[in-house]
Amino acid sequence: MKKILLLSSLLLTSPLLQANDTSHWSYSGHAGPQHWAELSTDYASCAGLNQSPINLTGFIEADLKPIDFSYQPGGYQFINNGHTVQINYKKGSSIKIDGIDFNLLQFHFHVPSENHINGKSYPMEAHFVHADTNGNLAVVALMFEEGKKNKELAKAWKYMPESEGDKNKLNPLIDANAVLPANRDYYRFNGSLTTPPCTEGVRWFVIKQTASISKEQLKKIKHALHHQNNRPIQATHARAVLK
Ligand SMILES: [Zn+2]
Known part of the structure; x- marks a missing residue:
């Protein structure tokens, strides 16, 4: 009995088995971004021609209509999934773009x-x-520069999930509307999820106006993430970036 237990525990911790586990991916090493497409047939899109992230440059002037935001306070849970820290949102907040409603x-x-x-x-x-x-997916991206403390994020940062698997309740609810700047002009391009399975056909909107976060707030999120969690820049290929 002891022998069997030992064997099964060896198997569970074997690096070989981990490499064959299609769900396992990371930001460095053998399961890092350069290998995502090879880790599983489900991740084949990671080698696609319309991948995110990109370097936004060579902009094409376009008549971009404002995104119609209908957000209300709804961030109710702060989780750490080992890849990122994420604020889950209650139903009832959405954006309208291209005549389509997308729920946050x-x-x-x-x-x-x-x-x-x-x-x-x-x-x-x-x-x-x-x-x-x-x-169909639509991602609104917001850049942060180091500076003043971010007041809305401070309400969530109090409940920062420090370790993988942590799920903390947020009280009061976080308002995504208060995280975004007043001016929501944006750059637009077609891209993908930036994590496996790297699904393409994602509408990307990068807000031109940056937001602010303090050095202490950055330190706190870095501590919870334990490592950088940015996929490297992907080739733009034939895509246009609209402004
Ligand atoms: Zn992301």
């Missing part, structure tokens, strides 16, 4: 930023993830 599901953070703007990286980027009723 969650927003999460990358340190440092994933997208670059004219070659510039930012200390942090937030992704507000939305889906329409057909499962």
